[in-house]
Amino acid sequence: RHPGWPAKLGPLVVPAGTVRLRPVHLRDGREWSRIRVRDREYLERWEPTAAGSWSDRNGFGAWPPQWFSLRALARRGQCLPFAITVDGVFAGQITLGNVIRASLRSAWVGYWVSSELAGGGVATAAVALVTDHAFKAAGLHRLEATVRPENTPSLRVLGKAGYRQEGLFLRYLDVAGDWRDHIAFAVTAEEMGNGFAERLIAAGRARLP
């Protein structure tokens, strides 16, 4: 067991529904695959380059090995792989990855949400919940999120969630077939105040059930 894992976070109510985070399950495979095969256009240009076709990498059979490797990383304390649910139904993922402890106590955050719920506040709620959790139960000090300058919805999510822009990483990640520049956003525990979820609620972007 590592600090902050496993955990269930939320609920927060946003226009799309009631958002909760919980560990990814093996049984998420059917919904995971159905959404990701359908949402290829929506997801592929923002995701890491990988070998094999989209349908092979996102078919039903692709989930068990992915889930297994996420679980193994989580058991080693290197990753907190959450499923996002909306009204109890699997709707995407949010992951804290590359968890490093000692004097860095840092991780990156990454997420995706089903296109059916686009603009409904789900990703912003998920980022707020996971950020509060990272600084409290998981004992981390800094979270970083890197986003392509073209990814307007994701830039907006980080802005709404209270992340600060820190810099521009040139040719940073191999995404959609090439080395892409990324804008680096971050927050540290000192910026938590009453909490990131609380701040979303105060801004009228979310509420408790």
Ligand code: ACO
């Ligand atoms: N142009 C401008 N703004 C847009 C556009 C657009 N084309 N599309 C959406 N938006 C805005 C929405 O209006 C909303 O802002 P608002 O509340 O001010 O109206 C904001 O972008 C989206 O906020 P949410 O509703 O909280 O986010 P959502 O649940 O729709 O999820 C996400 C956003 C995760 C980026 C989703 O679009 C997605 O899964 N995209 C594909 C994968 C991806 O890009 N993941 C992020 C990679 S970067 C990272 O992980 C750090």
